[in-house]
Amino acid sequence: MCDQTFVAATFGPCESCGKASPLMNIYIKTEAINYCSFCVEMMACKGLQEGETVASLKKESESLKKKLDEERGKLSDIELNQVAEKVEVLGPLCIKTRRVLKGHGNKVLCMDWCKDKRRLVSSSQDGKVIVWDAFTLNKEHAVSLPCTWVLTCAYAPSGCAVACGGLDNKCSVFPLSLDKNENLSAKKKSVAMHTNYVSGCTFTSSDMQLLTSSGDGTCALWDVESGQLLQSFHGHTADVLSLDLAPSETGNTFVSGGCDKKANVWDMRSGQNVQSFETHESDINCVNLNYYCQLNPFVSGLCCCMFTGAPQCRFYDLRADREVAIYQKDSIIFGASTVDFSLSGRLLFAGYNDYTINLWDTLKGTRVSVLFGHENRVSRVRVSPDGTALCSASWDNTLRVMSWSTMSNILFYTQRKGCCILRLFSL
Amino acid sequence: MSSKAHSSNNIAHARRTVQQLRIEASIERIKVSKASAILMSYCSEHARNDPLLMGIPASDNPFKDKKPCTIL
Numbered sequence: 001m002c003d004q005t006f007v008a009a010t011f012g013p014c015e016s017c018g019k020a021s022p023l024m025n026i027y028i029k030t031e032a033i034n035y036c037s038f039c040v041e042m043m044a045c046k047g048l049q050e051g052e053t054v055a056s057l058k059k060e061s062e063s064l065k066k067k068l069d070e071e072r073g074k075l076s077d078i079e080l081n082q083v084a085e086k087v088e089v090l091g092p093l094c095i096k097t098r099r100v101l102k103g104h105g106n107k108v109l110c111m112d113w114c115k116d117k118r119r120l121v122s123s124s125q126d127g128k129v130i131v132w133d134a135f136t137l138n139k140e141h142a143v144s145l146p147c148t149w150v151l152t153c154a155y156a157p158s159g160c161a162v163a164c165g166g167l168d169n170k171c172s173v174f175p176l177s178l179d180k181n182e183n184l185s186a187k188k189k190s191v192a193m194h195t196n197y198v199s200g201c202t203f204t205s206s207d208m209q210l211l212t213s214s215g216d217g218t219c220a221l222w223d224v225e226s227g228q229l230l231q232s233f234h235g236h237t238a239d240v241l242s243l244d245l246a247p248s249e250t251g252n253t254f255v256s257g258g259c260d261k262k263a264n265v266w267d268m269r270s271g272q273n274v275q276s277f278e279t280h281e282s283d284i285n286c287v288n289l290n291y292y293c294q295l296n297p298f299v300s301g302l303c304c305c306m307f308t309g310a311p312q313c314r315f316y317d318l319r320a321d322r323e324v325a326i327y328q329k330d331s332i333i334f335g336a337s338t339v340d341f342s343l344s345g346r347l348l349f350a351g352y353n354d355y356t357i358n359l360w361d362t363l364k365g366t367r368v369s370v371l372f373g374h375e376n377r378v379s380r381v382r383v384s385p386d387g388t389a390l391c392s393a394s395w396d397n398t399l400r401v402m403s404w405s406t407m408s409n410i411l412f413y414t415q416r417k418g419c420c421i422l423r424l425f426s427l
Numbered sequence: 428m429s430s431k432a433h434s435s436n437n438i439a440h441a442r443r444t445v446q447q448l449r450i451e452a453s454i455e456r457i458k459v460s461k462a463s464a465i466l467m468s469y470c471s472e473h474a475r476n477d478p479l480l481m482g483i484p485a486s487d488n489p490f491k492d493k494k495p496c497t498i499l
Binding site for chain 2: 404
């Protein structure tokens, strides 16, 4: 397309592409358009501007939204918990706290497991990021960041690095070395740069790429080595509070949840928002809106924690493109801020602001168990990579590692105890 | 000038919304019954691999408490 010469009265950022260039000031149906000449050409070729005004576009978007709701409604032929009636009820689960990790000086905001199933990294409001060995309670590494409120941290798939970010608007990667005396802060690499706080980060399938979500309303994919922005994801109209990546075998999808009450599903390669879920809460009288989302292992289900007037966790199925279950109870009045699925996706752990963790049967929609122990709100729950333990981080400055056994194991223990007592008596 | 910029931004924003909704309206969907069946079969298939459902034998549990039997 060849550019025409024209007399430019103004120079500035084009209202269409944003690049600074000489602008053509034209009027379409009394609305002033200040585009650079390239964008005017594009407009003319697309032929979209014929009679297009804000009002007509608004009408079209309303009708599309209605059509979307209709289409989704058509598929709702049965409820998930009705289909799951034939599934057997779960036996009683015994979940006990096995380890309490103490060491942070302030609220623990985030944690992540290493793929070796024993190490984990946690970040806190005190500005510290600590790498723990959960078996031995050993603190293997500790880094102090210059800013407080390290909102997010992630372990690299290789186990050789950790990423963390927060109010400093950046996400930095620290390579972990075996040398204890090495100063980790010196090897810090700033990878992601946002224009507002970084709320979530995760490595993709390798150590080389980092996905971040930010309070500036965008998510971004970065190359760790060069710090280059590979792809950015625009679509949220408010702060993005969390993100979750699909397991690498199932493709390049991730989901992000934001303060605009929406969970968006993205294609990582194209940057396109492929699906979006919104709740229509009519009575929103809350001060704090928490929106956290987590993909289930099968990546057909997405669970979102919504805290509005009525605290609930909603389960959306990506293939049915609608909500299929709500996990709620009248007795639960505090919102959940974090969720994670068990390895098979059958069970859902949700950490609440009333200091408890509730365990839900995802298929039947019933609550299986409540876990107590924390003395302040639970900020993050994560099941270990092999499914044998759950780690929960809390505003009470600690992390708890919980593990489970079935009833049969408990019977085994009591039998052994009985044996010992008999022996004593026989003496 | 600011009001003109605002209205142009509205057009751009509205157009983006319409395009996004068009994409979303055109995706393929399946019925909830079918989706639920898929979810259920996945869960039952993988239930065997889920230590939370199957239980961990005490010898394998890396987090078990090591209590020596002091009575003996």
